[in-house]
Amino acid sequence: MRAIIWKELRENFRWALLGMVLVGLAMTYALSKAAPSGQSLRAEAFEMVMVLMTSVLGAALGFGQVIFDSRQGHWALLVHRPIGRDRVFMGKVVAGLTLYFTAMLLPFFAAAIWASMPGHVAGPFRWGMAVPGLMDILTGVVYYFAGMVTARRAARWYASRCLVLVAAILCSMIVIGVTPMWGALLAIAVAGALTFTVARGSFLAAGEYEPQRRVAKASLGAALLVGIVMVGTGVIVVTVSMFESPTTWQYQNNTLLRDGTVSVVENLNGDPIGVTDLEGHPAPWFTGSSTERQKLLTDRRARGAYLSLHPFEPRSHSYRARPLVRGLYFAGDNKARWYYLSDSGRVEGYDLRTRQFIGSFGPDGFVKAGSRTTDRFTGVRPDHWSRNRGLFVMTSGIYKIDAYRRTVKTLFLPEPGMSIESYGAIAPEKDQPDTDVLVVVVNGTIHLLDHDGQPLVTQTPDHSPPAYDRVTVSLLDEPNRYAMWYYPSWKHFGAKARLMPKPLVFYGPDGQRLASQDVPAIQNKPHPPSIAGALYGLVIPPGPIAGVAGIASLTTQGRDEFAREFTTKRTFFICITLCLLLSGVVSLMVNLRLARRNAMARGRRILWATLGLLMGPSGVLLMLCMQAWPAKLRCDECGVKRLVSLFKCEHCGVGFAPPARDGTEIFD
């Protein structure tokens, strides 16, 4: 095997070298674009380079290593040796992956080291930022094996030959999209093992199907199925978007006006077209052109903040965001860029011109670069909390950072031992900048603060989790009041929550309860599904859909939801179920017929029939592109076409006649 490895390294190093140079150039370009604005390994361009280059280089190396040795004479030269074909394959893989990792890791680490050196990037660097890139590099291994399969598997180029590469794309999508790192690693491990088995199977069988082992066949089937479903989904989506006419989207919603009345707004495609009160009388003021009416409604709508009453729970962040480095934008400072770093708990600043670290903010103020400090923001920083420029909101407190003057002002701190559970901001009145109001929930109590952090009012909510878990806090005028509108919890009530009335409670400026009313839920008609859309059931795999539906029906909420959907979209559901059933049954029959006509063994017939039923048309396509289809000849005895791969006619059991002799044969 050592000799094979040596041969492969020697043969392919120049391709790897070429790849490395290209990767290096692409990385240099991406970094040079991203570095001035403070981005490095996590820059979009750089990530794109990683995803593209790892997949292309991986696939190209795997493809090249196998395709050149697949030519007749060279194949014989390679595999006719007294070491098993398996060891030849392993030798190729060891050499290929060594080259691949060298070609990817060297430029990648060079880029990382460059980015880690001060003065290169106007932003912070942490080695954890290299994790997503490393995941991309690992994903390239899947492409490498997929490339090998593409080169070796005997299939038509215009048909299923490249499908395993499509399956590798799915792995990339998971690695990019999944939240926890172990999820990405798991996806790579599963896809890697699968494609490895497929590549090995194809290599050992010289690209043929029948001589492969069962594991290799099953893996090939799985990989091809993924490819077929992905391509099929793409085709369906494109077709839908091409043929489906744009639909109108009409719905009603409740709006609280500044005077404390609740009105019902009729919307068409997002634009308000009518306003009535709860009894259905049209609002007389809602007149004029579309833009005028929209402006009227906006002016009359009460200012409010919508926030959750559940205490904030930090969710696990995507491993791609690790360590948490978030760019912050502070008004009035365009010479520096600021980032909050969760590991140091400080807001770091970088000069955009020199790209050097300026210094960092903690709760106690600004500390210049080079000075040491232990001061840090505690708690966590929910991303969706601080939309206000200049405000820096953590669960431990609300701060106002003036990046230009390098000052930090504490606006609000919860009592010791408490933390901010929820936060929202009511936007200022137009043309009155300092009229914004902050809404903070601490220990289940709602605090309203003015823009300077001075408490306006403190209110224990009338309704609270688990029954009611969201609230809109609105400011009303004439007379000055505020309103809290509670929403029933989906988690608590299930699908019923949609139909429940929403209690609206008014409070006076001092917090005394003035009045309350239950606003009945608006029952919008669900968007009617087109019956033609049900036809897509013909091409969707029925098995997975049934599986998803089955799992959903195991939960109470799923059952409720299904019952509701079913009662309202009954025809659609019946149609799509029939379509799914039809496609499954037809595919089953097609597969069964194909299997019968090709005299497949019982087990294989059952397998293909089941796959037809579960996967629908994808199952048929899978069978077509996976199986070997031996030629057929007319049987001398029974006249029916018979397979050339069987000694005995599958219809009448007669063997093949030996080639006709004409008396000129010479045998001794």
Place this chain on the structure above:
Amino acid sequence: MPQPVIETHKLTKYFGDKPALQDLSMAVPQGSVFGFLGRNGSGKTTTIRLMLGLLSPTRGSVTVLGHDSADLPDDIRARVGYMPESHPAYGWMKAREAGRFQRSFYPNWNDDLFNAVLDHFRITPNTKAKHLSRGMRAGLCLALTLAPEPELLVLDDPALGLDPVARHSFLESMVYVTRENNCTILFSSHLLSDVERVADRIAVMDHSVLRACCSVETFRNQVRQVLLRFEGDPPALTGLSGEPGGPGIPGVLHSVRMGNELKLTLVNANGEVDEAMKRIGATSIESVPMGLEEAFLAYLGDRGERTSFFDHVGAKS
């Protein structure tokens, strides 16, 4: 007869709808030099690739040294030397490196033999394979194939594209290899003179079907040429391959008519054939001596009646 080294059993291979090999059953006896003949595309290379397990058969099976080719164990492969068609080599390897590379796989390695073959073909060990001439590259392939001292040598058209000197060297090497008493050689070729020199058995493929498998002597004896003279014009022959009815002669490959003479090329002639010839009114029957090459051409050439070219010209004018 000793145990056959290669034995095929109803071996059949289809590429798509096209049969490349049909129901081949033959045996290569141990110690023989087996010439594998046939025109291009007649299925020789396919057969050889099936024998070495490089292809899997559509149906049927083949055993090599007693093992099914579909799954040849390493120790059997070590005993089989194979030189693929058109002498492939890794172009970037120097001859010496190629030797070192090959050597690492085989339990046996005769370095003297390797160097001797290189010498014979005048290959300097430091030349890269891609810079070698066609003949030299063939020599390198041969050296790589012979040095592990295989007991079965399978050569796929080794003489293809070689000049007479290189070809002669090849034949010498093949004769040299038979020095080991149990060494068997199977080689495919188009060159009859080579086959005549070194082969003791031949198999002839035609359109994916085995048409002959016998010793060279048998082949030579069974294919004959006779000259028949007639009083007037020779009668038209029907049923050249000897179908019953009509004035047919069994086993005629083709016939050439020249005036009142008829030249027949026959296979498997026997007393019955002589009688048939008399029956159609030949006044004299004369045997025409025939070389192996002619016999082979007659055997694989177009069958049927061929009038002489000059007659043809005459008929038109």
Place this chain on the structure above:
Amino acid sequence: MPLNLTIKTGSPTPIYRQIVEQISFAAATGEIRPGDAVPSVRGLAEQLVINPNTVARAYTELRREGLIESQPGRGMFLSDRRDILTKAERVRRIRPLLTTLAQQAVMLRFDPDELHKMIDREIKKVGQRPNRGD
């Protein structure tokens, strides 16, 4: 042993026959003498680049005709018993050549005496072929 054999491929005469004829001729002309060793099967095969079985076949033929004999452990030698072929057999073998000769002679209009003289001369020439080495 400078037994100078050449073989021709593509000829109607099989290779083993060519060897038999050439050795017979060499023996008849005294080029090799009784008791002389003939090359080993292997040696001759490698010298002529032909299959050893072909050489073996030729030697079997020669042995059958009594032209050579093998001495165990020492190899093959030209035997001294020459006339092992029956009169009838010798006549059978010369007859086709005589027929051809006669046909050609008639066609080229030689008279029999002239032809006899020519044959005598030719036989003398063959018989006086210089013997090797001495």
